[in-house]
Amino acid sequence: EAGVAQSPRYKIIEKRQSVAFWCNPISGHATLYWYQQILGQGPKLLIQFQNNGVVDDSQLPKDRFSAERLKGVDSTLKIQPAKLEDSAVYLCASSQPIPEAFFGQGTRLTVV
Amino acid sequence: AQKVTQAQTEISVVEKEDVTLDCVYETRDTTYYLFWYKQPPSGELVFLIRRNSFDEQNEISGRYSWNFQKSTSSFNFTITASQVVDSAVYFCALSEESYNTDKLIFGTGTRLQVFP
Numbered sequence: 001e002a003g004v005a006q007s008p009r010y011k012i013i014e015k016r017q018s019v020a021f022w023c024n025p026i027s028g029h030a031t032l033y034w035y036q037q038i039l040g041q042g043p044k045l046l047i048q049f050q051n052n053g054v055v056d057d058s059q060l061p062k063d064r065f066s067a068e069r070l071k072g073v074d075s076t077l078k079i080q081p082a083k084l085e086d087s088a089v090y091l092c093a094s095s096q097p098i099p100e101a102f103f104g105q106g107t108r109l110t111v112v
Numbered sequence: 113a114q115k116v117t118q119a120q121t122e123i124s125v126v127e128k129e130d131v132t133l134d135c136v137y138e139t140r141d142t143t144y145y146l147f148w149y150k151q152p153p154s155g156e157l158v159f160l161i162r163r164n165s166f167d168e169q170n171e172i173s174g175r176y177s178w179n180f181q182k183s184t185s186s187f188n189f190t191i192t193a194s195q196v197v198d199s200a201v202y203f204c205a206l207s208e209e210s211y212n213t214d215k216l217i218f219g220t221g222t223r224l225q226v227f228p
Contacts, residue, residue: 033215042116042203042218043157056215089155101216103149103157 002026004104006092012110018080021107025073025094031055032069033101034077035091043091049075082111114139116206118219125194126227133189133222135204141165143209146180146187147216151201163187194226 005024013019025032030051035043046065048055051072060067064083069075079086089108093101115138125131137146148160161171163180171178175192191198201223205216 031214035216040220042205042220043216044218045215048215091157093157095214100147100159100162102159105154105156108155 004092004094004102006090006104006107008107009105010108010110012112013082015084015111016081018078019082019109020076020078021090021092021109023075023077023092023104025075025092026102029094029096029102030072031095031097031101032075033093033095034067034075035093035103037089037091037106039088046077046090079109082109084111087111114206114208114217116204116217116219118204118222120222121220122223122225124225124227127195128193129226130190130192131194131224131226133191133202133204133224135187135189135219137185137187137204137206139185139206139208141208145207145209145214147205147207148178148187148189149203149205149218151203151221153200157203160189191224194224196226196228199224199226 037043089106
């Protein structure tokens, strides 16, 4: 069974630029999550989708972050404009109804 | 409030030593799940175990064992006879059932270094 796929693996951008990350969850997993992991910290949920709908985006900085999940499968997370403090690893995860999330390898974003 | 505390920031051991990683959690829910994840240098979070709040039985899987004690709100993880491949950051996490989300609340992680 293929795991959660994310791209790109690494991205370096200048502040105020925009960036997008892509995630393809495990086939059949209805729930998709985006987590932000700042260096030295545990991951923090940014947004959770159940199929196409948003379940929780309470910690998503909506003035600059946006996410969508088209057709209940792939998802894209966008940052526009990026700030220095957005430097982090962005992890995508997916799960079935049983709460056991499977994570991708993440995208390491560096904002300079 | 939901919170997970991993007080040990970094632990170093020599191969074949036993090591215990501590995890203390806070929740008002009576139904919740606790998890341990391993994060090797490659960055991917690898699922190790899930326990629900009604199952306090300790669990053993090979060299790994987990001790869940509701009385002290702890869910500790022991690696027996550690190996170099166990070197990673280990995260404890909590998921509560009462909210409309099963998001994971992570601790800050414990970095384990196993030296040959």
